[in-house]
Amino acid sequence: MTNWETFYSKYAPPPKYDLVLKDVSNFSQSNEHRRIVLITSGGTTVPLEHNTVRYVDNFSAGTRGSASTEYFLQEGYAVIFMHRINSLEPFVRHFQGHDLLNMLELKDNEEGETSISVKSDSLPKLAPLLRLYKKAISENRLIKVGFTSLSDYLWLLRGVAGVLAKAGSRAMLYLAAAVSDFYIPADELPEHKIQSKEGAPVISLWLVPKILQPLVSLWVPDAFVISFKLETDDSILISKAHDALDKYKHKLVIGNLLQTRKHHVVLVSATEETDLKLTPEEIQSGVEIEKKLVAELIQKHSLFIEGNL
Amino acid sequence: MTNWETFYSKYAPPPKYDLVLKDVSNFSQSNEHRRIVLITSGGTTVPLEHNTVRYVDNFSAGTRGSASTEYFLQEGYAVIFMHRINSLEPFVRHFQGHDLLNMLELKDNEEGETSISVKSDSLPKLAPLLRLYKKAISENRLIKVGFTSLSDYLWLLRGVAGVLAKAGSRAMLYLAAAVSDFYIPADELPEHKIQSKEGAPVISLWLVPKILQPLVSLWVPDAFVISFKLETDDSILISKAHDALDKYKHKLVIGNLLQTRKHHVVLVSATEETDLKLTPEEIQSGVEIEKKLVAELIQKHSLFIEGNL
Secondary structure, three states, X not given: OOOXXXXXXHOOOOOOHHHHHHHHHHHHHHOOOOOEEXXXXXXXXXXXXXXXXXEXXXXXXXXXXXXXXXXXXXXXXXXXXXXXXXXXXXXXHHOOOOHHHHOEEEEEOOOOOEEXXXXXXXXXXXXXXXXXXXXXXXOOOEEEEEEOEHHHHHHHHHHHHHHHHHHHHHEEEEEOOEOOOEEOOHHHOOOOOOOHHHOOXXXXXXXXXXXXHHHHHHHXXXXXXXXXXXXXXXXXXXXXXXXXXXXXXXXXXXXXXOOOOOOEEEEEOOOOEEEEEOOHHXXXXXXXXXXXXXXXXXXXXXHHHOOOO | OOOXXXXXXXXXXXXXXXXXXXXXXXXXXXXXXXXXXXXEEOEOEEEOOOOOOEEEEEOOOOHHHHHHHHHHHHOOOEEEXXXXXXXXXXXXXXXXXXXXXXXXXXXXXXXXOEEEEEOHHHHHHHHHHHHHHHHHXXXXXXXXXXXXXXXXXXXXHHHHHHHHHHHHHHEEEEEOOEOXXXXXXXXXXXXXXXXXXXXXXXXXXXXXXXXXXXXXXXXXXXXXXXXXXXXXXXXXXXXXXHHHHHHHOOOEEEEEXXXXXXXXXXXXXXXXXXXXXXXXXXXXXXXXXXXXXXXXXXXXXXXXXXXXX
């Protein structure tokens, strides 16, 4: 496994890195009277070539992170939404493709003036979301930070963690992004697109350094850190969650299975495992598991701030 | 290289395959008095596991395909827009993230009734796009077909081609999607998420069958087929385009380089190479290369239908 310091030394920070961190720092300062949560969301990519045409990607639409952002905003938190570019974003995640255009009505009046308004039958869905979004924006409680590649993600995570360190226990890190476990070191990448006439290539992957270790012990030692563990095999989920807690000494792992993650999560701490599930009625009526999860985490964050967790 | 018939025999069709083809067939029939173009757009994925957490992806935002769709619609074509799910789509591609929400204004009147309208300063951008979109929809000239994986793409391509065969030379196939050259056969995939404790994996890739071959010779022998060739190394672009024309006997390859693809393409036929470029003034004023490209292709389609190409 690559040492994390070696990894950072091999990759340049993303474009506009300093500008992004300055914005995040201003955001954090203007929310110093509020609790603040960093939510990471979506998958990271690992390039297979320098001129990137192909990459290995981790599956994640970004549902968990974007949905949770809405519920944290609803409860008064300031949210740093650090997401894979083009993954789902809060509020707009409810509309795919041409949904929003289909809600709009064009009118030309007799003077030839055009106006566009939302059709009345779309108001019940759109108005509450738009209201919550506008409130969060007007109170400066939402900032977005985008990433695509694994190295951009790791740079931004360390940078934002450095800003949040100043918030102490007021800060929560909700690390829902699906981060690659494997990568190809920059110095082993071919310069140009792999040519198929050379025959099918064999790709050797390296293990990504476990970034939770420096994150918890060095970067944000006082923050409430929550990591996620996604598996497809339920026989190893809980033991892997405990392995992570033992190793990194943070407070909580949210365990979930790919097959059931939309209605069942397990909160695993060193001393207990708490199941959160949606009832069939809740699923039917469109309740999201993130609503329950965020409510539970906000309670635990209070205990954590009081020193009782 | 895998034979294409073997490939199809190893993968099941995507969910709702029959339904999708029925819709496409109805769409094609209702446009039997118009020219019709199949536009493929965005990249395909190749799963690394059965329970897909990781996959190899081809880079493509879907700009070429989604932009071209707008220009073909503007010129009266019926468009089958076959795109990677979550890649750019026509009309909405002009708005990212929260752009559309930011254009909306919420008003509550004295009776407590809510209305939402588009702010007047957003009308110049939104109104013309919305008008063109609504015209295309009301005339039933746009249908969308989504894919994610390589195998779904190949199934849908063959199915839609089967429908378009009936349209003869009225049909154009504009194959702008970035399709994987490599894949891992389904019977070699691990069942569960690759565990990192087993050490970094080595991935062996197979060559994808060249689907242009049966497409041109068997599935749509009378259609106007245009393929794309994207390279990063300009010294091999033109020769690779001619290789493709020699091999598959279709009419046109659009060559482009990753670095300059937004303002320069080369139309390569068996007898000539035509450069299309944007001038600095055009780039400055926001003209898209797809506007020129589509205009040129529509002229060539006319010649093709008349038997003069």
